[in-house]
Amino acid sequence: MSTSAAVTQQERPPVPIEIKVLVAAAFVIAIGFGLISPVLPQFAQSFDVGVTAASVIVSAFAFFRLLFAPAGGSLVTRLGERPVYLLGLVIVAVSTGASAFAQNYWQLLLFRSLGGIGSTMFTVSAMALLVRMAPPLIRGRVSSMYGSAFLIGGVIGPVIGGALGELGMRVPFVVYGVALLIAAAFVGIMLRGTPLRVDPTQTTLAPMTVREAVQDSAYRSAMVSAFANGWTNFGVRVAILPLFAVAVVGETWAAGVVLAAGAAATAIALQFSGRLADTLGRRRPILVGLALSAVGMGAMGLAGGLVAIIALTIVLGVGSGLLNPAQQATVADVVGNGRSGGKVLAAFQMCQDAGGIGGPVAIGAVADIWGWQWAFALSGLISAVAIIPWLQARETLHLHAG
Numbered sequence: 521m522s523t524s525a526a527v528t529q530q531e532r533p534p535v536p537i538e539i540k541v542l543v544a545a546a547f548v549i550a551i552g553f554g555l556i557s558p559v560l561p562q563f564a565q566s567f568d569v570g571v572t573a574a575s576v577i578v579s580a581f582a583f584f585r586l587l588f589a590p591a592g593g594s595l596v597t598r599l600g601e602r603p604v605y606l607l608g609l610v611i612v613a614v615s616t617g618a619s620a621f622a623q624n625y626w627q628l629l630l631f632r633s634l635g636g637i638g639s640t641m642f643t644v645s646a647m648a649l650l651v652r653m654a655p656p657l658i659r660g661r662v663s664s665m666y667g668s669a670f671l672i673g674g675v676i677g678p679v680i681g682g683a684l685g686e687l688g689m690r691v692p693f694v695v696y697g698v699a700l701l702i703a704a705a706f707v708g709i710m711l712r713g714t715p716l717r718v719d720p721t722q723t724t725l726a727p728m729t730v731r732e733a734v735q736d737s738a739y740r741s742a743m744v745s746a747f748a749n750g751w752t753n754f755g756v757r758v759a760i761l762p763l764f765a766v767a768v769v770g771e772t773w774a775a776g777v778v779l780a781a782g783a784a785a786t787a788i789a790l791q792f793s794g795r796l797a798d799t800l801g802r803r804r805p806i807l808v809g810l811a812l813s814a815v816g817m818g819a820m821g822l823a824g825g826l827v828a829i830i831a832l833t834i835v836l837g838v839g840s841g842l843l844n845p846a847q848q849a850t851v852a853d854v855v856g857n858g859r860s861g862g863k864v865l866a867a868f869q870m871c872q873d874a875g876g877i878g879g880p881v882a883i884g885a886v887a888d889i890w891g892w893q894w895a896f897a898l899s900g901l902i903s904a905v906a907i908i909p910w911l912q913a914r915e916t917l918h919l920h921a922g
Contacts, residue, residue: 532655532657535661535662535665537710538710539650539653539654539662539665541710541711542649542650542666543665543666543669544669545703547669547670547673548673548699548702548703548706549609549670549700549703550670550672550677551673551677552696553673553674553677554674554676554678554679554680554681555677555678555680555681555684555695555696556616556619556696557677557681559681559684559685559689560577560632561578563628563689563693564577564578564628566689567624567625567628568625569625576629577625577632580629581635581636582873582877583636583877584634584635584636584640585636585637585639585643585873586870586874588637588641589640589869589870589873590863590866590867590870592608592641592643594863595641596644596648596860596862596863597727597863601646601648602645602707604645605641605642605646605649605707606642606707607638608641608645609638609700609701609703609704609707610704611634611635611637611638611641612642613696613700613704615631615635615638616631616635616693616697617693617694617696617697618631620690620697621690640866640873644869645862646666647848647851647865648860648862650663650666651856651861653857654857656852656853656857659848659849659852660793660795660796660798660802660845661794661797661798661845663794663797663846663848663849663852664790664793664794664845667841667845668790668791671790672787674783675787727859727860727861727862727863728854728855728859728863728864729864730863730867733861733864733867736854736914737909737913737914738850738853738913738915738916739851740909742847742850742851743867743871744905744906745843745847745906745909745910746847746875747874747902748813748875748905749813749843749847749872749875749903750871750872750874750875750877751876751878751879751899751902752875753813753836753840754872754875754876755878756879756896756899757782757817757836758779759880759884760883760895761778761779761782761820761829761833762778763775764820764821764829764887765777765778765826765829768824768825769825769829774826774829777826777830778829778830781834781837782833782834782836785835785836786837786840786841788841789841790841793805793841793842793844793845793846796842797845797846797849797917798849798917801915802846802850802916803846803913806842806843806846806850806910807907808839808842809839809840809842810839810843810903810907811839811903812835812839813839813900813903814904815835816832816833816834816835816836817899817900818896818900818901818904819900820832820892820896821895821897822893849916849917850916851865851868853917854916875902883895883896883899
């Protein structure tokens with residue numbers, strides 16, 4: 521038994537109030553993002569553009585998240601986590617509110633692109649805040665709480681957004697912008713005076729660089745699995761799997777059922793996966809999560825009906841729920857509480873975003889040329905290959921359990 525496994529629940533520290541504040545803000549942010557997701561493609565098409573141009577509007581947000589990630593990491597290192605987090609929220613709030621008043625396609629594209637820049641700012645800084653404030657022995661639990669807030673908010677948001685869309689396609693953008701400003705004010709007030717940055721008089725350690733982090737086998741493995749997770753669970757599962765469900769079932773409602781099943785499975789897994797990562801170690805949940813993702817996605821092309829698709833989607837969802845908290849806790853272990861790791865966290869986030877952006881494009885092309893079976897088999901292979909570096913990666917948890 522590892523040192524960490526011997527630590528009892530009573531010995532584990534409570535979740536700091538600052539982290540609870542970030543989790544609450546994440547819930548509001550996720551609901552807001554869900555508000556606009558049902559109406560954004562239709563809103564784009566209202567400017568007399570085709571499906572491809574409307575898709576570009578959706579993808580621009582993710583593309584600029586990826587493009588600006590290195591700069592976002594540098595800002596966190598220079599300015600600190602809290603100001604970058606708040607500035608990022610304000611940028612997304614203003615750009616989203618401005619989207620409601622866009623007069624043409626190009627204005628909407630500009631505003632959504634700016635939103636992607638703000639999004640990567642508060643995403644990277646939020647990760648840095650969690651690294652800074654989460655006690656090492658509950659990092660998995662904290663990651664689960666944060667992930668659950670985003671997931672549940674993301675499920676509730678589209679329902680509200682669809683209803684608001686009946687009042688006009690511009691209304692959800694205004695509501696989301698206001699919600700983000702409220703979240704920024706809430707975080708700013710609740711975390712004021714909290715010492716979030718390392719006191720330079722108390723440490724001689726410089727901010728961790730990506731070059732330094734990649735010397736660690738655990739971080740290298742996390743970058744690989746982040747790409748695979750982005751490809752499979754944030755890209756193909758969200759963008760391609762609904763299309764497959766509709767193609768097999770022949771009904772548009774099948775897409776919603778499949779997405780809901782995957783989200784529910786992930787939400788359930790998140791309720792225990794963080795504690796597993798904090799007791800069994802980080803590697804085992806990651807290995808199991810990648811294996812489930814590989815099996816669920818790799819076999820998806822063989823599914824001949826809705827029941828089989830839902831079953832495999834549940835396997836995917838559980839895999840994602842096991843993988844994410846342990847993977848993020850590993851990166852947090854590598855950085856540690858005593859150093860700034862904005863660039864390290866940004867590089868990790870870039871790997872995940874790259875998979876999420878590139879996966880649907882590549883798999884969509886493979887499906888068009890060779891069919892669904894080969895497309896999903898390739899996605900399963902991506903997750904399976906990501907297992908290899910983790911077989912030799914070091915376990916990070918026991919180093920902090922003493």
